[in-house]
Amino acid sequence: MTKRAESKYKIDRRLGQNIWGRPKSPVNRREYGPGQHGQRRKGKLSDFGTQLKAKQKVKGYYGNISEKQFRKYYQEAVRMKGDSGDNLIALLERRLDAVVYRAKFVSTVFAARQFVNHGHVKVNGRRVNIASYLVKPGDVVEVKESSRQLAFVMEATQLSERDVPDFYEVDHSKMTAKLTRIPLPSEVPYPTLMEPNLVIEFYSR
Template identity: 65%
Template sequence: MSKRIQAKYKINRRLGVNLWGRAKSPVNKREGGPGQHGQRRRKPTDYGTQLQAKQKLKGYYGNIGERAFRKLYEEAVRRKGDSGENLIGLLERRLDAVVYRLKFAITPFAARQLVSHGHVKVNGKRVNIASYQVSDNDVIELTSKAKQMAVVLEAQASGERDVPDYFDHDQAGAKGTFLRAPKLADVPYPVQMEPNLVIEFYSR
């Protein structure tokens, strides 16, 4: 589990963006980097721009570890088609990302915790691996116990975001079907993501 669960908004402050589009983000109240005086803004280098793009994408999905993120990059490059689009598709197939998209959890961190604690089933079987890659037409649902959890009910009632159209969503039954891997334009990111720069970062 990520070490950033208790300090997830530090990621927002460091990157200077409201990464998850949440009203509680400190970026909404204060611009600039962390620290008493913030950080001086300098013109970013190509490397800095690419690194920023990587950190945003990693952070958005619950601050995925570097080794795991590099493996996703390698798989994205290995596959046919646009590597940046492939990377987005692989990230959106992660089980914790799917749980977050289906509004079973209020944040990606909470989604990862639901999965790791065994509260999520894929095609009727419990899966507790957050990085598990969901396939097209897989049915994802919560256990009976999880459906009654306060954090789950809060997430489902939240109006902060909607379930994207690459899911068939049954809110009342707390289940959903993953229809297809989305393209970048299909994913409802609150901030601009640039997977092409991430590919460039790793391929240097």
């Protein structure tokens, strides 16, 4: 089961943005935060506050990853060659639950994590039930044959609210997806602005 401990829509409202671009997000109706004091929480953010919000937004977008695990992604991104912000997004996009979500096998990233954890997904023909498993370019991710006719899977493939990015090769008739290359942050179809450079600055303080 997913370890998410709060309503995903509270994440939207706390950040004041529809970070997944979903039509049902309450931010579409109420742009203020949750709780009785939500409407009074607006004000100019400090540099620290801006960096913290950027971190919360990226962390929340990928299924509200735990702080411990998210910090590990930062540490790995800094160790890698190249721009640390680009590296961070590349690592997050390689997560198996992110691949399942991008391929439109399920409708949300939270459903993708649960779908992987419950053993419905194979990588290169072998069952993998770890949502944080890092997929490499060329790996073939597929939905287990006995799971392909599940109603929520079939509905997700027909969703019109988002498209499969062009750095994937997806065949919905066979329920397979291949990550063809590591994307740059500018190529990732975020519904709202993500600022990985501010996340790096937050942890580099």
